[in-house]
Amino acid sequence: MVDMKSGMRSRFTDDAGDKLFSIWSPDGKSVVFDRDAGNGSGARDIVQKPAAGGAETVLYGDSRPKWPLSFTADGRFLAFVTVNPGTGQDIEVLPLSGSDKRPIPFQAVPGIKSYPRFSPDGRWVAFGSDEAGPNEIYVAPFPGPGKKIQVSTEGGSWPRWRRDGKELFYVGPDLTIMAVSLTIQGGVFQASQPKPLFQIQPVVGGFYSYDLAVDGQRVLVNAVASAPSSSRPTFALNRPSGERSEP
Numbered sequence: 082m083v084d085m086k087s088g089m090r091s092r093f094t095d096d097a098g099d100k101l102f103s104i105w106s107p108d109g110k111s112v113v114f115d116r117d118a119g120n121g122s123g124a125r126d127i128v129q130k131p132a133a134g135g136a137e138t139v140l141y142g143d144s145r146p147k148w149p150l151s152f153t154a155d156g157r158f159l160a161f162v163t164v165n166p167g168t169g170q171d172i173e174v175l176p177l178s179g180s181d182k183r184p185i186p187f188q189a190v191p192g193i194k195s196y197p198r199f200s201p202d203g204r205w206v207a208f209g210s211d212e213a214g215p216n217e218i219y220v221a222p223f224p225g226p227g228k229k230i231q232v233s234t235e236g237g238s239w240p241r242w243r244r245d246g247k248e249l250f251y252v253g254p255d256l257t258i259m260a261v262s263l264t265i266q267g268g269v270f271q272a273s274q275p276k277p278l279f280q281i282q283p284v285v286g287g288f289y290s291y292d293l294a295v296d297g298q299r300v301l302v303n304a305v306a307s308a309p310s311s312s313r314p315t316f317a318l319n320r321p322s323g324e325r326s327e328p
Contacts, residue, residue, distance in 0.1 A: 082132070094130070101125075102148045105132075107156045113149050115161075118142060127161060127175065141175050141184065150196060153203035158223075160197040160206060165189065172197045172208055174223070185224065196239055196289075199223065200246050205270065207232070207240035207249055218251045220270060232261050232272040239289050243297035250293065250300075256281050258291065258300060 082091045093112065094100060103114035111131050118124040126142035127149050140159070141147070151160040159175045161184075172188040188194045192212035199206055200220075207220050218237040221229035236254040243249070249261045249272070257280045262273040282305040283290030292301045 093134075102150065104149055104152065107152050107154055113140065113152075113159065115146075115148050127159070140177070141182070151198045151206075153199045154201055155203065158199070158203070160187070160199060162195060162197070167191070169193055170195065172206070187223070187225075188221065188229075198240050198242060200242050201244055202246055205246075205265075207242065207251075209238050209240070209251075215254070218249070220249070220272070222268075222270075230270055230272065232275070233259065234275055237275075239291070241289075241291070241293055243293060244295045248297050250278075250291075250297070251275075252281070252291070253277070256283065260297075 082093045083089070096116075098117040098119050100114045100116050103112050105112055106129070109132065111129050113127060113129045115125045116128050118126050122144060123146050124142070124144050125146045125148070127140045127147055128137050129140050130137045145163045145165070147161050147163045149159055149161045152158070157176065157178045159177055161173060161175060163171055163173055165171050168189050168191050170193040171186065172194045173184040174187050175184050176182050187197070187206065188208060188210065190212050192210055193216070195209040195216070197206050197208040204223060205220050206223050207218060209216050210219055215236045216238055217231050218233040218240050219229045219231050221227065232249060233251060233253070237251040237259060240249055240251045246265065247263055249263055251259050253259050258278040259275040260278055261275045264271045278300070281290065281302050284303050284305055290303045293299070294301075
């Protein structure tokens with residue numbers, strides 16, 4: 082943990098198991114992460130720990146690998162990626178309230194499904210999938226039923242929603258940030274043609290390298306520094322002048 086005011090760093094976990102993904106709970110009071118189950122099988126548990134420190138809680142554990150990616154804004158559901166025989170890398174949703182806390186299959190067709198992100202109102206999930214060939218970005222209603230809609234046109238990964246749900250961002254195959262204006266009325270979802278914003282040079286591939294300001298007008302990028310003599314990453318990029326988010 083890093084205190085952004087003081088710059089003080091503190092170790093958040095101290096056990097031997099490795100961790101890969103970590104996400105804040107919507108209320109900011111805890112962090113959820115995956116951890117090696119430690120039995121040599123490749124299984125990973127989904128674990129929650131208070132941000133201020135304290136006892137950990139295993140939210141869900143079984144014999145599969147699992148990686149938590151997204152909460153609904155009310156904290157009632159957690160989307161994660163896992164691996165199942167026959168279909169490959171799937172998306173499931175873990176209920177965090179009520180008596181039945183068994184995972185709900187969400188996208189379980191053959192192929193690699195990745196990086197689910199709940200919409201701000203929790204009624205839609207954006208995700209990547211290579212089920213039809215190149216990895217594309219889709220949006221599907223949650224909890225369903227309903228047909229998923231492809232919003233990218235030439236490949237894409239790592240979707241993010243604008244806070245008001247009127248725009249969706251993703252990264253194209255050439256590492257260009259793309260923006261899609263959205264209209265959702267009466268349960269009908271419509272997406273505009275994707276617009277390129279700017280190209281990025283992420284420090285680490287395969288993971289999220291960008292985040293959004295609340296209004297979607299600024300993009301925070303963990304990018305390779307432009308100066309050859311510097312090894313420090315640059316972090317802030319503005320959207321091109323004249324690009325607006327409103328559809």
